[in-house]
Amino acid sequence: MRIDIVTIFPDYFGPIDADGQVGASGPLGVSLIGKAGARGDIDFRVHDLRRWTTDVHHAVDDSPFGGGPGMVMKPDVWGAALDDVLAEAAAAEVATTETAATEAAATEAAATEAAPVGPTAAKTPAAAKPPARLVVPAPSGVPFTQELAAAYAAESHLVFACGRYEGIDSRVVADARTRMVVDEVSIGDYVLAGGEAAVAVIVEAVCRLLPGVLGNEQSAADDSFGGAGGAMSGLLEGPVYTRPRAWRGLEVPDVLLSGHHQAIARWQRDEALRRTAANRPDLIRRLAATGDGLDKRDRQVIAEAGFPVDGESMAL
């Protein structure tokens, strides 16, 4: 997967070299995502938006039409930046595809007779690549969810546009939508100083779903929101414990030490339901409203958690 990030603060993402590649620190350089980047499984490119300014002051913002506080990011700078980043990524893709085709042709030729050399070796034209998906973090965007993270993990190329100030001139997204899928996304109901922190969040949620990135492939499916739509789908994770069995007078629940796998699974689901009812009543209502997969015991646990349940439907 290729991930391009355009920002006026490239340093936010770690040390960036002349090609926009990230170093071994910062949110893209450490942990499992950092290793995936170092292996080349994810190609991170971070671009300084000011590279596309044309005036002496390298201005990326201007005052808003209609008045009001703050500044708005200029459409001409963003338009040029997105055009060039998409073109650079497409050129890099053609180069790698042709290298792969040349190597494949050489391998095949070597298997039969003498390997041809030069341009004749690359016969296969570069396959038409699906266009990149553009992601623009904004407080006014659609909610970023585990479902959207999974959709992004299935893409081959994501481009993130980090706004600052009061945001980006709306025509940038309108124009980009004429040639690619564009998502304005919100990671929660609060206002940041810019899109960079949201991009770090989204990139982490997406990259941990990529094959080979997490290590333990089970963990991604089992955690809160149950990405794979498994037994815990739509519920928050319950509590977890490790050694020692007793710590500061607090015991690990006996059932977890019982070896009764069915009883353990039921207890864990009960705890997940209780925690979800306490912290996220909206998720309980969604489960109840969507016909659900809630069994009789689930309904009992939810009722005990203070939700009025009347057999078929649940009161709001």
Ligand code: JAH
């Ligand atoms: C703030 C550009 N949903 C969180 C979020 C995402 C982006 C921004 N704020 C909050 C933001 C200023 C400029 C983007």
